[in-house]
Amino acid sequence: MLPNRSRTSVLVFLLPPLLLYCAAVLFPILQSLFLSFFSWNGISDMEFVGLANYIRMITADDIFWRSFFNALLYLAICLVLQLGGALLVASLLTSLRRGRELIKTLYLLPAVISTVAIAFLFVRIYSIDPVGLLNQLLHWVGLGTFERAWLSDVNTVLAAVSAPEGWRFTGLYMLIIYAALIAVPKELEEAAVLDGASKWTLFTKIRFPYIRPVWITTTIMATTYGLRGFDIPYLMTNGGPGQSSELLTTYMYKTAFTSTDFGYASTISVFIVIECLVAVGLILFMLKRKAD
Amino acid sequence: MIAQTAPAAPPTTLPPTPTIKRRRRKPSLYRTLSRVLIMLIVIVQVYPLAWLFLTSLRTEHDFATGDPFALPSSLTWENYARAFETGDLGRNILNSFIVTMGANVLIVLLGMMAAYAIQVLGFRLSRFVRGLFLIGIIVPVQIALVPLFIDYSTVNLLDTYQSMIIPLAGFALPMSIYLFSSFFEYIPRETYEAASIDGAGPYRIFGLITLPLSLNTVVTVVLVNSIFIWNDFVFANTFVLSEELKTIPLGLQNYIGAMGKVDWTATFAAVCVTITPLLLVFLVLNKAMIQGLESGATKG
Numbered sequence: 001m002l003p004n005r006s007r008t009s010v011l012v013f014l015l016p017p018l019l020l021y022c023a024a025v026l027f028p029i030l031q032s033l034f035l036s037f038f039s040w041n042g043i044s045d046m047e048f049v050g051l052a053n054y055i056r057m058i059t060a061d062d063i064f065w066r067s068f069f070n071a072l073l074y075l076a077i078c079l080v081l082q083l084g085g086a087l088l089v090a091s092l093l094t095s096l097r098r099g100r101e102l103i104k105t106l107y108l109l110p111a112v113i114s115t116v117a118i119a120f121l122f123v124r125i126y127s128i129d130p131v132g133l134l135n136q137l138l139h140w141v142g143l144g145t146f147e148r149a150w151l152s153d154v155n156t157v158l159a160a161v162s163a164p165e166g167w168r169f170t171g172l173y174m175l176i177i178y179a180a181l182i183a184v185p186k187e188l189e190e191a192a193v194l195d196g197a198s199k200w201t202l203f204t205k206i207r208f209p210y211i212r213p214v215w216i217t218t219t220i221m222a223t224t225y226g227l228r229g230f231d232i233p234y235l236m237t238n239g240g241p242g243q244s245s246e247l248l249t250t251y252m253y254k255t256a257f258t259s260t261d262f263g264y265a266s267t268i269s270v271f272i273v274i275e276c277l278v279a280v281g282l283i284l285f286m287l288k289r290k291a292d
Numbered sequence: 293m294i295a296q297t298a299p300a301a302p303p304t305t306l307p308p309t310p311t312i313k314r315r316r317r318k319p320s321l322y323r324t325l326s327r328v329l330i331m332l333i334v335i336v337q338v339y340p341l342a343w344l345f346l347t348s349l350r351t352e353h354d355f356a357t358g359d360p361f362a363l364p365s366s367l368t369w370e371n372y373a374r375a376f377e378t379g380d381l382g383r384n385i386l387n388s389f390i391v392t393m394g395a396n397v398l399i400v401l402l403g404m405m406a407a408y409a410i411q412v413l414g415f416r417l418s419r420f421v422r423g424l425f426l427i428g429i430i431v432p433v434q435i436a437l438v439p440l441f442i443d444y445s446t447v448n449l450l451d452t453y454q455s456m457i458i459p460l461a462g463f464a465l466p467m468s469i470y471l472f473s474s475f476f477e478y479i480p481r482e483t484y485e486a487a488s489i490d491g492a493g494p495y496r497i498f499g500l501i502t503l504p505l506s507l508n509t510v511v512t513v514v515l516v517n518s519i520f521i522w523n524d525f526v527f528a529n530t531f532v533l534s535e536e537l538k539t540i541p542l543g544l545q546n547y548i549g550a551m552g553k554v555d556w557t558a559t560f561a562a563v564c565v566t567i568t569p570l571l572l573v574f575l576v577l578n579k580a581m582i583q584g585l586e587s588g589a590t591k592g
Contacts, residue, residue, distance in 0.1 A: 002484055002494055005413045009494040013413065014421070017406035017465060020398065024436065024462020025428045031439035042442070089333055092326040103330060105578050106338050112574050113341070114523035116541040117563040121344055124556060130356070133343065171337065199322065220430075228432030231525045249434050256438045257530065269435045276430055 029273065035266035042260050053267035064268065066243045067251040074162045074233070074247055075226040081166025082222045086173035091203065093174075094181050104178070108171035115168075115231035122164045123236055126150035151237055154244040161233040161245045169225065173218050180214035181207060216287050223279050227272070248272050348372070348560040355557050371561035375547075378558055380535065381565055384543030388566075391456050391528075391539055392521045396514050398461035403468030403513065404506065408498055411473040412484070422473075428466035433459070437530050444531060455531035456539070460521050468513045475509040476502065515577060522570050540566040 036053055040046040057064050089107065093100055110118070125133040128149040135147040150160040184207050192206050208215070230249040233239065239246035239254065248268060256265035347355060348371055350364040375381060406425070410418045436459055444450045449458075479502065487497050525541040532538060544566065547559040 002413050002488065002497065005494045007415075010409050010413050010415045013405040013409035013494075013498070014415075017402035017469070018421070020402055020458065021425065021428065021462055021465050024440070024459045025431070025465075026424070028436035028439035028443075029427075029431060031443075032435055035438065085333070089330065092330050095323065095326055096330065101579075103334055105575070106334055108574075108578070109341060109571075110337060112519055112570050113567050114541045114544070115525050116523075116544045117344075117567060120544065120547075120559060120563060121340055125340060133340070167337070224430055224432070228434060230434060235525075249432070252434060253437070256441075262438050262442065265438050269438065273431055273435050276432060280430055 032266045032269045032273075035263055036270045038263040038266075039261075040263045042262055046263075049263070053264050056264070057267050057271065063243050063246065063251060064248075067239075067246045067248045070158055070243075070245065071227065071229075071247040071249070073158055074165075074229055075223065077159060077162035078166040078169075078226040078229065079219075079222055081163065082170050082173050082226075083219060085166075085170040086177050086218070089170070089174045090178035090181055091207075093178055104171075104175060107174055110168040110170075111172050113168070116235060118164050118168055119232050119235035122160075122232075123151065126160055152241055154241055157237055157241065157245045161236050162229075164236075165226070165229050165232050169222070173222060176214060176218050177211065180211040184210045212287070216283065219283050219287070220280055223283060224276055227276050227279060248275070344560050345564055347557060348564045350557055352555070352557050371557040372565065374555070374558040375562040375565060378555070379543050379546045379562060380538070381543065381562060383536065384538055384540045385566065385569070387453075387537055388522055388539040390453055391460070391524075392518055394453060394457040395460040395464065395521050396517060398457065399464045399468045399517055400510055400513055402461070403465055404472050404503065404510075405498075406465070406469045407472035407476055408502055410469070411476040412479075412497075412502065413494060422469075425466045425469050428463055429470070433463050433526060436463075437526070441530060450531055451533050451537060453537065456524070456527050459527050460524055464517045464520065468517065471509055471513055472506065475506055479505060511577070515573070518573070519570065 037048060037050060038046045039049045039053070089103075093103060096103070126135075126149075128135050128147065131139075134150065138144060138146050148156065150156045188206055188210070189202060192202055197205065228249060229247060230253070233245050233247055234250050234253065237245045239250045243251075249272065252265050252268040252272065255261050255268060346364060349367045349369070351366065351368050351370070354365055406421075409415070410422055440455075440459055441450070444455050449455045483501060484497060487501055492500065523541060524539070528539045528542050532542065544559075544562060547555065547562055
């Protein structure tokens with residue numbers, strides 16, 4: 001605490017950021033909660049409906065459940081690509097002597113590109129007519145039977161819209177995990193190697209436990225980002241065909257701005273917030289317990 | 293004579309020790325495999341972008357009739373000309389600049405102020421306020437869309453730069469506060485105490501000590517946030533309707549023609565134009581950015 005600070009100085013520094021934060025983040029969260037108890041199309045009078053929106057969401061809305069399970073699968077694919085890919089590349093990179101900086105930069109490149117550009121790029125990669133990169137590749141390696149219109153096939157569309165999201169941020173998590181891995185004390189690793197530890201034991205018994213705090217951070221980051229995924233599915237398929245690539249976020253967006261059902265959209269929003277909080281809580285709980 | 297000139301020459305002899313210590317190891321299977329694997333993954337990561345760039349340089353005819361994945365038979369810039377004709381690229385880039393600058397100023401200034409109040413000045417509820425800001429990291433931005441849309445339409449803020457800047461800055465603020473306060477922790481208390489004894493109050497200490505010392509963190513915060521703000525789609529798409537205010541991500545959508553027919557080469561040229569500013573900044577400053585991202589997360 002600064003020796004001669006005053007109460008006013010605290011307020012002067014704290015109030016402006018707090019005001020912006022309240023206006024943009026905190027107040028809208030409360031407002032969503034409030035709106036979720038109303039039925040409102042933005043024009044006519046708001047009508048208090050109590051828990052009706054919640055009851056409708058949980059008991060009578062198939063699209064909601066469909067979107068919820070889609071979002072979980074979307075999250076799973078993103079997590080595997082981002083955390084799995086990141087951990088793999090980061091570990092491989094530590095054994096590399098030269099070119100680390102170059103690979104780090106190249107690997108991070110997709111994270112700099114806008115989701116709209118990525119959506120465009122992947123629409124073209126997945127397309128069958130004109131033939132896209134993926135189908136061409138399958139053809140070349142003799143797996144021509146798997147060629148398909150990835151984005152109009154109800155069986156593949158969800159995976160197809162999840163992959164670009166996973167692809168774009170792998171580099172970011174790789175950087176973070178790599179930074180943690182090279183901070184593992186060399187003496188620990190050397191001692192283990194002297195004791196005859198294999199690469200695998202070295203990784204599972206020394207390196208991974210050591211980077212656990214960073215692993216928790218990245219898992220939370222990747223999970224909350226995966227749960228708020230929106231742009232790429234919205235731009236590539238707009239949730240379709242049917243509801244096969246609908247996520248909670250795209251469903252919420254359409255409910256609000258296409259059907260102008262603000263009350264019900266807010267109910268879905270509240271659910272998304274709770275889902276994120278529960279996810280973070282679960283991750284912390286599981287990883288903490290495993291550590292004990 | 294020879295003996296005299298010899299010492300002046302730079303020591304060209306190889307250092308003797310490494311040749312003994314570092315015997316030529318046979319490239320082990322593990323190392324070869326891991327190298328191949330890294331190369332493969334990097335190719336998957338980079339090839340789509342290289343392809344995007346190459347396509348933007350091909351003639352429309354060549355792309356449509358030839359093998360779209362072969363190397364271009366001839367290079368052309370005409371797609372870029374067409375890209376500028378089709379859309380309002382210049383306008384979009386300018387708008388993105390305005391929004392990115394505006395939001396960054398707020399994020400840096402307000403983030404620093406809040407971190408200063410919480411970390412350096414300290415007050416009774418500081419832990420609570422810190423927790424309050426933490427919510428913004430966890431909560432997804434989509435939650436704010438409906439309420440902000442309603443609020444903006446009541447106060448006539450829809451379709452303005454502010455309608456994008458305010459939520460972008462608001463949601464980025466928590467991370468910036470977090471980065472600034474973890475940096476402020478490292479400024480030794482004695483520095484402040486010495487300044488206090490010399491009669492400096494909290495405002496002067498902020499302006500003369502804390503602010504100049506945190507310039508590195510400012511660079512980090514600006515770089516990291518610029519990526520997200522420059523590329524923001526969701527706020528721009530929700531709050532902006534008029535052509536004149538469209539930012540790059542929205543502008544790109546104009547390239548999808550009516551009937552869903554896409555002029556791919558021009559589209560890819562437009563994409564290349566729009567990602568170039570950020571890409572250049574990234575390539576020039578990537579050391580700083582990489583360091584920032586690493587330290588930001590590892591401290592957590």
